[in-house]
Amino acid sequence: MPYLAATVALVGLIAVVNLLLTIGVVRRLREQTTELADLRSRPPMGDAATTLPAGANVAPFEASAVDGRTVTLASLGERPLIGFLSPSCKPCAERLPGFVRHAAERPGGRDSVLAVIAGTPEASADYIEQLSAVATVVVEPDLGPVQQAFGVTGYPSFLLIRDGEVDATDYDLGPIVERDTEVETATVG
Template sequence: MPYLVVSVALFGLLTAVNLLLTIGVVRRLREQTTELADLRSRAPLDPMGGGTSLPVGATVAPFEAATVDGRTVALASFGERPLIGFFSPSCTPCGERLPGFVRHAAGRPGGRDTVLAVVAGGGGDDGYVRDLDAVATVVVEPELGPVQKAFGVTGYPSFLLVRDGAIEVTDHDLAPVLERDTAVASAAG
């Protein structure tokens, strides 16, 4: 009988310790949720400045890069108002936004000569390059390569419209950039 009493008391003590630890974990998760919500609320809300590249109005630094088909390109190679997309094969949102970028680029006036797609990560990803090469001039470079440095890219995906060498629109989300591109093309056209 004394063994049974000691066992029940020990079991009760362990249950109480487990309950305290569980309450501590739940409290910490609530704090982290609050911190995460606070960080998200401080994120840029301006669709014309998504925070993953140089800000709107900034001048793009000069660059030269080799394309996957062996040509050397610079910003001037893409006309007055190029659409530019930066992708990384290790980035899940990049894969989600790739089909929309390809669809829009395919119907863009001027075709692939007005669209630059940069695949970051060195060797690139054959799927990304294959999908993009049909509708854009594709550059594969290591992360923080010369094109990314010229545009101040700090995250992926990153989408931009450039007018006369300056950033017109930039965002990590594709929709605001494409809306602006479509609106300007409609007004011009």
């Protein structure tokens, strides 16, 4: 009989511990559901601004290109294409071939395309090699003067500038290429 009472007490104790653990799990699931609902109500990462918005004026800047030239916004012409990339950024590596391809096909040549690489020259060597033939390349640390002039907060970031003002900006190259082609077609036509 004492064994039976001890067994019932043990089973009861296990049931109470199980009930407390279940209450804790349910409470945590409710917290996570609230957090998930909050995350879903925010705009997607891609929609968050990573540069100055369209219509904003670009602040003056001066930087040295890897080939030794001094770069300013005025030195890039009236309608430059600008890309901000980082060697440590996986989406940058994915978009780099498209940026190189579009820059190579773009009227105005490398003097109307600026590629700003956030990092050290050593870490950026592969990017410099790929971009030098099609763009003016500037390597600077995070939050360097060119990045500050364009309000860059994330990578990759692509912009089209028209007369010192942001015409289009996006983290994805596709909309920028479309806008660039559209403006070029309107200018030629």
